Amino acid sequence: MRLAKFLAxxxxxxxxxxxxxxxxxxxxxGGEVVTDPARDVGAGDDVRVDGKRVDEEVREVWAVNKxxxxxxxxxxxxxxxxxxxxxxxxxxxxxxxxxxVDSCGLLxxxxxxxxxxxxxxxxxxxxxxYQVKLERPPxxxxxxxxxxxVKLEDEPTAPAEVRRLGEREVEIVLREGxxxxxxxxxxxxxxxxxxxxxxxxxxxxxxxxxxxxxxRLNADELTALRQTCRL
Numbered sequence: 001m002r003l004a005k006f007l008a009x010x011x012x013x014x015x016x017x018x019x020x021x022x023x024x025x026x027x028x029x030g031g032e033v034v035t036d037p038a039r040d041v042g043a044g045d046d047v048r049v050d051g052k053r054v055d056e057e058v059r060e061v062w063a064v065n066k067x068x069x070x071x072x073x074x075x076x077x078x079x080x081x082x083x084x085x086x087x088x089x090x091x092x093x094x095x096x097x098x099x100x101v102d103s104c105g106l107l108x109x110x111x112x113x114x115x116x117x118x119x120x121x122x123x124x125x126x127x128x129x130y131q132v133k134l135e136r137p138p139x140x141x142x143x144x145x146x147x148x149x150v151k152l153e154d155e156p157t158a159p160a161e162v163r164r165l166g167e168r169e170v171e172i173v174l175r176e177g178x179x180x181x182x183x184x185x186x187x188x189x190x191x192x193x194x195x196x197x198x199x200x201x202x203x204x205x206x207x208x209x210x211x212x213x214x215x216r217l218n219a220d221e222l223t224a225l226r227q228t229c230r231l
Contacts, residue, residue: 002041003029003036003040003047004018004022006047006056009111010055010057011057011090011092022036022037023035027048028048029045030045030046057091057092057111059112059115061108061115062109062214062216063106063107063206064083064106064209066104066106068102068103071083072098072099072101086212094109094110094111095107097120097128100183105196105199106198106206108201118230122177124230127173127174127175129198129199129200130182131165131170133193134169134191134194135168135191136168138170146160147161151188152178153184157174158174158175182196183196202228203224203228
């Protein structure tokens with residue numbers, strides 16, 4: 001890992017500020033002053049800032065039940081709350097993918113960039129399940145169109161798993177993640193989403209986690225999550 005990134009993950013400063021700290025000669029690796037932010041370091045290296053040792057940040061993954069109105073960002077400059085404020089952790093967490101501000105449900109937060117990239121990359125086709133309430137009851141033909149894939153402004157959607165939950169409620173499982181995709185899919189069949197809740201991300205289910213609640217994933221869940229994206 002690059003030295004600047006190592007310092008950022010260790011909670012010293014942002015990556016940009018870490019580069020400035022390195023340039024000032026305040027960082028040593030194995031007792032040697034290093035001024036190159038691109039220097040490769042690992043967990044076994046003795047990295048110090050002003051003589052104080054820096055350890056690589058422990059990797060964490062959290063499940064959050066995001067309420068409507070909460071923004072899927074690490075920090076929000078406006079009045080709306082950011083999702084990281086729901087988690088009691090000192091780690092530098094950020095969302096894995098996004099949920100629209102007007103959507104709710106399961107969102108994963110982590111400080112593991114490699115895992116986050118795998119979970120969101122379309123190559124690994126990690127399934128995400130959504131419970132959707134529509135403005136009007138969809139016909140069987142509508143559900144078949146959603147399952148086959150519908151044409152959006154950019155390109156057709158990939159096949160999805162779709163099942164009816166009620167008169168106007170459906171569950172849609174996607175293996176891709178495009179901007180406001182479920183809402184755009186509903187519009188493509190002449191309908192409109194009234195509410196949207198993500199209930200599963202890979203092997204992780206929302207379950208009984210209360211709205212606004214957060215919990216750290218256990219070792220078994222982390223193993224299952226890594227296996228899902230072949231990490």
